[in-house]
Amino acid sequence: MSELFRRYGSGLTYTAIALTAFWLLVLVIFPYAGLFEQSFRPYLPVTEINGPNDHYYIDNYLKLFSNSQDMTFGIGSLDVTIPIPIHLWVFFITIVYSSLATLIVFAICYPIAYCLAKVLKPSLLPTYLLLLVIPLWVSELMRSFSWYIILSLKGPLTIVLQTLGIITDPIHWTWGMNGYSGIMVGLVYTYILFMLFPMYNAMTSLDSNQIEAAEDLGAGIFRKHWRVILPHCKPGIASGCVTVFMLSASSLLVPNLLASPKSRWFTEVIQQWMFETHDWNAGAAYAFILLFTCTLFVTVMMRVFKVGFADIAK
């Protein structure tokens, strides 16, 4: 700090501190704290705010467990029906499908990242990377909208497959996987580059000699990747997984554009609280649950991959 004053003088230093303080306090910490505080308050008419009925309680969080609906699961030939709270179920489904999307994205990206970093001719690389950057700069909205077109009932995919004689009747592409297939396709396509780039960056920093040494010492393909390349890429993988999971779980556009009659996403429930029920406090509680889940995911990833926070957020 004193170094800062000596270098930039008090005027500039105070300006820098004031700007940073405005950012971190007014734009980040105070609103987050306010969100947390308000999520424990009841939803009251304006006249009753700060009145006798305005006290802290956890009912907003308990709303996640209310409103049960009978759901039937097929286990073998047996059908089991149990009542499950709808919002809890949507929350659970959102996490499961977001994790699945993260896994699929990882599986697709790993060979690509390896290929780009270690296999592809260096002379081709700049062009390839430039072509990759284009979909990254095209907005999230446009990326998911392109699949809205492709997967529509009588859209290009159906017509191509019909022409090839593979299918005869139009198919509801977004209705598979219990109504989440469209969303999965959209999540994978929309967020895949957020996995590829950190992984690719991690892989380029690996000395090719290490890979060759492993090969010379008789490591097979599997061992080479499992023992040498993967451990080196851990920060990149963790960073990619965290980003893809967070973006998927908090996506509004993809579940909106590629929905099916059966699909619901947790962010849509939050939106419902905010704009349909106008219960902002319940919305705050649900938003906090989402934030908590994403924070938990970051923590778990840091533990599993044994990397620091600074490695994840590059």
Next chain:
Amino acid sequence: MATKPTHAILQTYAYAFLLYLLLPLVIMCGAAFNDSRFPTILPWNGFTWRWFQELYNDATIWQATLNTGMVAIAVVVLSVPIGTAGAILVNSLKGRSRTLLYATMIAPILTPGAVIGISTLLFWYKFNAPAGLQISVLAQTSFIAAYVMLMVLARLQSFDGALEEAALDLGASHSQMLRRILLPHLYPAIAAGAVLAFFQSVENFNATQFTRGASTTLTVYVGSKVRTGITPSICALAAIMISITIVGAIIYEVIRRNNLAKAEALQAQ
């Protein structure tokens, strides 16, 4: 290194991946020129400019574009100085306090957009500032400033602090030193940060959706049009946005590579 069969497979896969990424965008742009009521390229009913005309005549789109531009400019104006100041501050710290400050600055990037939007909305509502685009600007700035901070911080790491010392020793004032030594070194990162901030703001949906009130931006307008029915004029908009993006991406890349080449040439000397 001899070419192995696995390498041939990997390369084929890499090209297939590129096709997978680009083909949907091509299909979407193609749909903008198809004379069909639905946004699709097949069946192809012939070439038309009709959807661009329809887009041109859509008053809401023009208002949304104006709003998007104003929000994006405001976000750039706020997040560039904030991010730069944050980077200089974090760079001057060491140890625990540095880690803590850095983590707090990065946190908004890892926060879901819905959470940023709702928390900003609720916070300002308490001060009787209702939802509106000005709240969207604040919500977006909270995480876009972090992107600027990261870019400036990366650039600061290649800065030789001795230059500042020399300037001060030779009698430069603090503000002279800032204007003549530090900022010129940071300009490439600041410019890149400004471009990134602009694009991030334009494409933002989640945070804006919760804070915008009755106003609308391009991304929000298109995103919400799914419910009311999408016409191919949205594809025309997509085609325009993608063209702008491609030009922007190419310019950005060329500048970045020029800078890289310059830096390498300097190091080689």
